[in-house]
Amino acid sequence: MSCVSRIIDVKESLWKDNEERAARLRNSLRSRRVLMVDLMGSPGSGKTSLLLETLRRLPASLRAAVVEGDLDSTVDAEAVEKAGWTAVQVRTGGFCHLDAAMVGSALETLGFGSGGMGTGEPPFDLVFVENIGNLVCTAQSDVGASLRVAHLSRPEGDDKPLKYPVMFRTSDILVLTKADYDEVLTAGGPAAPFDAGAVRERCRFLNPALRIFETSCRTGTGLDEWAACLIDETRGYRRSP
């Protein structure tokens, strides 16, 4: 499998470049007291829906903006802007994850200065990066965020931490979305139920520090708790030395 080895060698070098840039970006944002959050998960795991519900719950004193990543289209940025928030769309044209350079450019568009690493009073306190829908590659690329949030929707199944461990190992927070799906399944007929306990156990094995939330944008389950955690994170971040 020499082809694979070559890809891995090349990727390691490029990842190292990206990691250095991501660290610089993170330090720059930290020095300006800006919290950047990387939102990751499979396509359709409910990232955009949860983000819109989260934005609605933020206090007016927190200035938030969104960087939307997609291969193509601007539908997510449009949805965010329609809800009254500032958004920048990054279209990767086929590329499978965002990296620190792409996010730095988006931050520059948002007014954070050159490569997102300007100085002085920042235009926003909180930046959400909605990454490409991808449970694999986004986990392996540092965009410069200080908080990494994985999303897993119940319809995806409870075996995902076994099959895609990197995402669950490297995230700070896991949000289990579409929490209403189980009653839906029970109503609809026999099906393998989603075992949230098994997910928690598998994640505890991979990443004991991972914090886990359960939410449903349809029923409202867990949304206030999740938003309160994020507001706390932002306030703590703004106070941190």
Place this chain on the structure above:
Amino acid sequence: MSCVSRIIDVKESLWKDNEERAARLRNSLRSRRVLMVDLMGSPGSGKTSLLLETLRRLPASLRAAVVEGDLDSTVDAEAVEKAGWTAVQVRTGGFCHLDAAMVGSALETLGFGSGGMGTGEPPFDLVFVENIGNLVCTAQSDVGASLRVAHLSRPEGDDKPLKYPVMFRTSDILVLTKADYDEVLTAGGPAAPFDAGAVRERCRFLNPALRIFETSCRTGTGLDEWAACLIDETRGYRRSP
């Protein structure tokens, strides 16, 4: 974004190597009248469930085997073997898609000869490759299959052809899985319904030749029709010059 350009340059060269190997593998399998099918889609889109239902519907005269791709674990290969079929698990250890070299090695394990490109009577007539759950990278990597099948589950949403066009542009067949999800949503409360008509229209724009099936492994919807199509494909393939 020089980092991105470098990745793209490097990927182009590696992809070229892979494409050549994939073409050789495809020609070799074709000359032995073996149909290899690449099953792609997001994590949790229902690939394994549909595969198990498909295997059950194959006539005994068709000898089928499965190559399972995952970052880690052997749960899918175990499920296939438990159902009575031959399976080989490829664990990529973090790599985001299968390529022709990995699949060639798996075929070698299945008895197809060196790199999967041996000669003479093949051990199987039909090989399913269940690719890594990834709506982006798998679409860009040729594993040497002659039939490319994309899966999209209703819970993922009908905007996916807009946001991830490559998968829908490069596949031969699209299976819309979890067809029962709409009634489930209606029963569960208000939610944006999945618009299958919009998906068909978006796909027609991207890929007019794409054939589309709608299935549900819970209700049985469309499974016989889908399996019949695949059996026809295999028979046609075995007769082809």
